[in-house]
Amino acid sequence: MRVRNRHGDRIDPVPFLVTVGIAFTFALSFGPIYGLSYGLTLQASLTLSTLAFAVATAVAYRQLVRHAPPIDAGPLPPGPRVERLLYAGMGLGVLIVALTVPLL
Template identity: 65%
Template sequence: MDQRGRRDDRRLRNRRGDPVDPVPFVVCVCLAFMFTMSVGPLYGLAYGLSLAWSIALSTLGFCALALVAYRQLVRSAPPIDAGPLPVEPRFVRLAYVAIGLGVALVGLTLPLF
């Protein structure tokens, strides 16, 4: 609700309808855009794709990353007042991110061989 008693529908909401902090989602999407659009076309060209295909695949990769970020950080987010998450789910998420980054780094080094 805003100051006049009206419901503020501009806020991001999770699947239960609770408001969610938009900052982590916006930061992740901006970083995904920066990474995919700066590195993607260069590596597409290194793999022998045309510039148009490289940009198209980079855009597709960005859309996939934005969708995953939305699903993880908005749709399945706990409400703001839920308190801290238990240690085990946070560690599992951290492990998945580390594995994903490792796969991405190996994929980025393949054109160098």
Template identity: 60%
Template structure:
């Protein structure tokens, strides 16, 4: 019987890969559905727009890997307190809002 190999955090403990895979899948969907259209709106060619989208996706995937796999807390650390989780969620929402507002610039 073959046991699945899970990615490991920096302490060598296995980490659940599902949050990373979901984040990378959403990043792929958003980047490749938005970036080429806005690249074309700025006057870039389609190949340049797709290349920029690929670079943005790779950067987002590396950041997600660093946050969700390499920086995963120890198994015995327990759940994070509510305060820091809410603060991270709030910062992510504000950052996402800034990105969406910046995406409207070519439409004005």
């Protein structure tokens, strides 16, 4: 699979594919359940979950593919990389805890 950023450089597609896989898992496993519990029909719940997945995929593509740094930019400094990883982990943790809270 040849994926290129906005500069035309080839990039590694694995981070994008993993992010899209996680978005698919969360959107289409929890979305319909929460939609049904809030009184939506199954079709509406699936439609909203699919829309949420499509938005997450578009955001991931923009961040991880289109705006990937060019090859000649050199390695990214470790400080910002660790900070972004920490924030992403905290966000995923908050999402998991929020999804396990019982519905009222």
